[in-house]
Amino acid sequence: SQQGEEDPQALSIQEGENATMNCSYKTSINNLQWYRQNSGRGLVHLILIRSNEREKHSGRLRVTLDTSKKSSSLLITASRAADTASYFCATGSARQLTFGSGTQLTVLP
Amino acid sequence: EAGVAQSPRYKIIEKRQSVAFWCNPISGHATLYWYQQILGQGPKLLIQFQNNGVVDDSQLPKDRFSAERLKGVDSTLKIQPAKLEDSAVYLCASSSIPNQGGEKLFFGSGTQLSVL
Numbered sequence: 001s002q003q004g005e006e007d008p009q010a011l012s013i014q015e016g017e018n019a020t021m022n023c024s025y026k027t028s029i030n031n032l033q034w035y036r037q038n039s040g041r042g043l044v045h046l047i048l049i050r051s052n053e054r055e056k057h058s059g060r061l062r063v064t065l066d067t068s069k070k071s072s073s074l075l076i077t078a079s080r081a082a083d084t085a086s087y088f089c090a091t092g093s094a095r096q097l098t099f100g101s102g103t104q105l106t107v108l109p
Numbered sequence: 110e111a112g113v114a115q116s117p118r119y120k121i122i123e124k125r126q127s128v129a130f131w132c133n134p135i136s137g138h139a140t141l142y143w144y145q146q147i148l149g150q151g152p153k154l155l156i157q158f159q160n161n162g163v164v165d166d167s168q169l170p171k172d173r174f175s176a177e178r179l180k181g182v183d184s185t186l187k188i189q190p191a192k193l194e195d196s197a198v199y200l201c202a203s204s205s206i207p208n209q210g211g212e213k214l215f216f217g218s219g220t221q222l223s224v225l
Contacts, residue, residue, distance in 0.1 A: 042200055042216030088151050099151035
């Protein structure tokens with residue numbers, strides 16, 4: 001079963017705008033990761049946030065984690081056309097990494 | 110550093126036929142995973158190897174799917190016989206340490222399987 005559920009399922013924005021995607025999960029986790037998947041390609045790791053962290057930055061990416069609400073958000077600032085892809089959250093528990101169903105982001109030039 | 114290699118890139122077969130996928134992980138990565146990704150969904154773990162031993166195959170349909178990782182390097186995933194619902198992208202991933210929920214995975218580009 002897929003633990004993480006992303007919201008929205010699809011998001012379309014103009015280049016230069018910020019994009020925010022949310023992930024909710026059900027059970028306790030050790031960490032939460034975000035991956036990007038370009039069409040027809042494999043997944044690429046973006047960022048990992050541990051359960052004792054609340055916020056993390058990497059370049060134009062900002063991830064937050066609220067373990068009390070069992071939710072995370074991924075913010076992409078100043079989006080570019082090249083950011084067009086599917087974004088997946090993945091929750092890490094004792095032994096397994098479980099992926100959500102993804103958010104399809106389209107950045108219009 | 111070479112990435113995770115998978116072949117073939119695409120495969121079209123008829124139902125009840127058999128098919129095999131191959132994966133070569135990143136050199137030195139002890140842990141190897143096979144995921145199934147159905148169109149519009151996230152990847153679902155089929156099987157996880159630690160070196161040449163199986164760590165988790167709880168979601169592998171063992172009546173038709175099999176996988177092996179001889180010598181702890183390359184791996185093959187086989188489906189026999191294939192069903193229509195097996196149409197999906199099969200992704201191989203590797204990591205340098207056992208997945209205790211902490212490390213990142215490196216994915217190959219996948220094999221897109223169409224079962225007609």
